[in-house]
Amino acid sequence: MSAIHCHQLCKTFKQGDEIITGLDHVDLTIETGEFVCLSGPSGSGKTTLLNAIGGLDTPDSGEIHMGDIRIDQLERGALADMRLRHIGFVFQAYNLIPVLSAQENVEFVMQVQGVSAQERARKAREILQEVGLEGMEDRRPAQLSGGQQQRVAVARAIVSHPDLVLADEPTANLDSVASAHLMGLFASLNEHHRITFVISTHDKRVMGYARRLIGMRDGKIISDETQ
Amino acid sequence: MAVFRLNFNTLLTLSWRNLWRNYRRTGIMLGAIAIGVWAMIFMTALMRGMVDDMLNQGIRNLPGHIQIQHPDFLDDPNVVNSIAEPSGELLLVLKQSGTKRWATRIKVAAVIASERETRGINLLGIEPDAEADISGLPALISEGRFLETNQDKGIVIGAKLAERLETRLGKRVVVMSQDPDNNLSERGFRIVGIYRAKMPGLEEFNVYTARDTLQQLLHIEGRVSQIILVDEDYREIEPLYEKISQATPPGLDTRTWYQIDSYLAAMFNMMDGFVLVWVVIIFLALSFGLVNTLVMAIFERIREIGLIQALGMRPALIVYQILLESLLLLLIGLAIGNSLAVATVKPLESGLDISIVAEGMAMMGVSSMLYPNLTLYDMVLANSVVIILGILTSILPAWRAASLDPVRALNTN
Structure with missing residues (x-):
């Protein structure tokens, strides 16, 4: 069964008097366990596609299926539940909740899911250890470096074993060492936990980790290569 | 129920910590709520004491x-x-x-x-x-x-x-x-x-x-x-x-x-109405500050609200979280305001000398000593009005926060 199936996906934005095409009749199928990179210049539609797949944005037309669920027709509450149970997000700007510690940020999704305090604390500590942040559980985001914050965001995205992780330019604000470490982590999680990864990037080194590379331009898929 | 408890703990943690992000703003708002509540209860106790005196005098004259x-x-x-x-x-x-x-x-x-x-x-x-x-x-x-x-x-x-x-x-x-x-x-x-x-x-x-x-x-x-x-x-x-x-x-x-004496009866019956009107008027003045505080608090963290939406927090939970934040603010303000009111009214219960204005007051049937009357009813009324109207006033900013488009919110600087 495919993890994601998009059919004739269209999305436009209005900027002043100008209509900008975000997605132009995109057809895409991503299988469970794939490690996919979306590449292309700024404005090519990578982020728009990720947002549509993640249910953060609604397409103007077309269909998006996640397993058996047609997510483009879900109402806001059901979309929130779907994201909560099935999708992990990693954003370009680390996007942690500043009033919560690293461990609390990781626990947040599990708290909303209703996981018991004991279990979520155990899982959060384990995943923080896995991403190399052991001993930093009680630090607030402002007390962590950019790379450390992004690792907390990754830990939060994967801690409840989602079916799909959507990462939008996850290495954009990281140095090369931190980027390599993060991508190694993604590859490992993909391999060991069969989590499907869809990553948008400009970075050639990140593309090197992908097993499938999709090129985009002007809202269209212009290439789709398996490496 | 277990799920609600866990969610409530999450909401409570977020609300409490968000409240103290900006100490100065929260402090000013707490001060405004506390002074408002104090004024509601203190002035009500004075009014209650004055009307009690007028009624007692009136009843003694009937007699x-x-x-x-x-x-x-x-x-x-x-x-x-x-x-x-x-x-x-x-x-x-x-x-x-x-x-x-x-x-x-x-x-x-x-x-x-x-x-x-x-x-x-x-x-x-x-x-x-x-x-x-x-x-x-x-x-x-x-x-x-x-x-x-x-x-x-x-x-x-x-x-x-x-x-x-x-x-x-x-x-x-x-x-x-x-x-x-x-x-x-x-x-x-x-x-x-x-x-x-x-x-x-x-x-x-x-x-x-x-x-x-x-x-x-x-x-x-x-x-x-x-x-x-x-x-x-x-x-x-x-x-x-x-x-x-x-x-x-x-x-x-x-x-x-x-x-x-229908005049005394009317005065007695209208007193509760006067108290309610007085309490609501003070609250209306307070509500502008409360809404402003919440709107500013939300405006400062639009991106964060987009994030928690993206992570799967239902819009209803976002509304509850903002309302809980408002409730915490109100409860702390009420606790301070009530304490101030009790601390200032109790010492005056043995009598407040208003002889400086006694001549004018005598025309209304009020004696030169005023005995403030702090009643549980008035305190409960003031507290209830502040909590109920405070929550109602907070619904709009909370609803607006929950209605934010997550993509736009996440891209807000």
């Missing part, structure tokens, strides 16, 4: 909480409309009713003459022992003494009347009235006491003598104008009224103070 009299007496306070002194079942019920005090009195129109002047007056024949509880007159004696027994031959007049009659303590005056057969009855009295009323108008008209002495003067032995009852609290006289009404013989009229 009594319950009166039994001839059905025509209130319209025509003539000696003909007298009733027999209580006896039989009524006397038994009066003695066993548990009322604080009851007494009989005679009230007739009369003329008083000194050596120089003559004036029309209300002549009251009273039972001196009961008067402290009924009208408080003994405490108002400024010269001489109060009446001592039901057979006392002296007379007590107001200072203003003494001035008008150009007479003084110890002098004799002549009092004239009509007996039931319309014959003139007159008698000379020695002035044994002069009183100063809280309402100067009364000093000029109410003149007091002993009940039995007046009965002899009017040839109405065994008869009185009214039976007066005073209970512990003027607000709770219904049970006593029911008991007395049932025991009152047919042909007599039993009335409560609020049935006798």
Whole structure:
């Protein structure tokens, strides 16, 4: 069964008097366990596609299926539940909740899911250890470096074993060492936990980790290569 | 339920920490809520004390909480409309009713003459022992003494009347009235006491003598104008009224103070309305600050709200989180405001001297000492209004936060 199936996906934005095409009749199928990179210049539609797949944005037309669920027709509450149970997000700007510690940020999704305090604390500590942040559980985001914050965001995205992780330019604000470490982590999680990864990037080194590379331009898929 | 508890803990943690992100703003808002709540409760206690005083004064002038009299007496306070002194079942019920005090009195129109002047007056024949509880007159004696027994031959007049009659303590005056057969009855009295009323108008008209002495003067032995009852609290006289009404013989009229004086009744009934209006007005002033604080708090973290939406927090939970934040702010403000109010009202309960404005206040029937009355009802009302309206006021900013488009919110700098 495919993890994601998009059919004739269209999305436009209005900027002043100008209509900008975000997605132009995109057809895409991503299988469970794939490690996919979306590449292309700024404005090519990578982020728009990720947002549509993640249910953060609604397409103007077309269909998006996640397993058996047609997510483009879900109402806001059901979309929130779907994201909560099935999708992990990693954003370009680390996007942690500043009033919560690293461990609390990781626990947040599990708290909303209703996981018991004991279990979520155990899982959060384990995943923080896995991403190399052991001993930093009680630090607030402002007390962590950019790379450390992004690792907390990754830990939060994967801690409840989602079916799909959507990462939008996850290495954009990281140095090369931190980027390599993060991508190694993604590859490992993909391999060991069969989590499907869809990553948008400009970075050639990140593309090197992908097993499938999709090129985009002007809202269209212009290439789709398996490496 | 377990899921709700976990979610509630999450919401509570987020709300509490968000509240203290900006200490200065939260502190200013807490100060505003606390002062607003303090003003609500403190001013309500002052108003309540003032109205209580006005009502007590009014009831003392009626006098009594319950009166039994001839059905025509209130319209025509003539000696003909007298009733027999209580006896039989009524006397038994009066003695066993548990009322604080009851007494009989005679009230007739009369003329008083000194050596120089003559004036029309209300002549009251009273039972001196009961008067402290009924009208408080003994405490108002400024010269001489109060009446001592039901057979006392002296007379007590107001200072203003003494001035008008150009007479003084110890002098004799002549009092004239009509007996039931319309014959003139007159008698000379020695002035044994002069009183100063809280309402100067009364000093000029109410003149007091002993009940039995007046009965002899009017040839109405065994008869009185009214039976007066005073209970512990003027607000709770219904049970006593029911008991007395049932025991009152047919042909007599039993009335409560609020049935006798519609002005006092209206004042009593409107007080709760006044308090509510006052509390709501202060809250409206507060609500602008509260909404502004919440809007600013939301504006500062639009991106974060987009993030928690992206992570799968339902819009309803975002609304609850903002409302919880508002509730925490209100509860802390209320705790401080209530403490301030209790701390400032309690020391004043023994009396606040407002003699500097006593003349003006006396015109409204308020004495020169104000006794603030802090009631649980008023505190609960003020707290309830702040919480209920505070939450209602917070719904709009909370709803707007939950309605944010996650993509736009996440891209907000």
